[in-house]
Amino acid sequence: EAQVTQNPRYLITVTGKKLTVTCSQNMNHEYMSWYRQDPGLGLRQIYYSMNVEVTDKGDVPEGYKVSRKEKRNFPLILESPSPNQTSLYFCASSLTYAGNTIYFGEGSWLTVV
């Protein structure tokens, strides 16, 4: 079954404790991206990747890092989480960056206290 898998789905963590949200897709997609969703602000793109070893900033990259060492994985790293990074995070992928359906993971609810 074609899917985008995120982990963890739910996490409560403390300020400053590094964490990684993993994302994996099994569709051999080139394009992957991360979004955060906040009340009243909708979904905003954090980072995206056009292919292996190619990443670029989205609208709200501050406080986040990503890497794309393999085609199927695109982890989101919060080096020093802060309470303003409390949000619902989505990973997404598509075959290429243009002209293809985008598939979303189920979301990761992150709370930073």
Add this chain to the structure above:
Amino acid sequence: GIQVEQSPPDLILQEGANSTLRCNFSDSVNNLQWFHQNPWGQLINLFYIPSGTKQNGRLSATTVATERYSLLYISSSQTTDSGVYFCAVRGNNNDMRFGAGTRLTVKP
């Protein structure tokens, strides 16, 4: 970057009613999708529709790319249709932009 506006922001319907949701965008697009976010937060693909018309059961969508808008039609609405409907577009740069969504409530 490209701007995406959805209307109405909120919509309350009685079960069985029909509705039309609108998405306006500010520039040419090579990708347009409609999503439904259910009460559990999951984003469900409804349509990939950068142009033309598609139908899937009680839902259909039309995008008029030259006039920079897309419409999502929901017929004979059911309570399970409740949630937030998002339009997302990709222009000539690489990022996908979302509208603010339409929150639909269908009452029994």
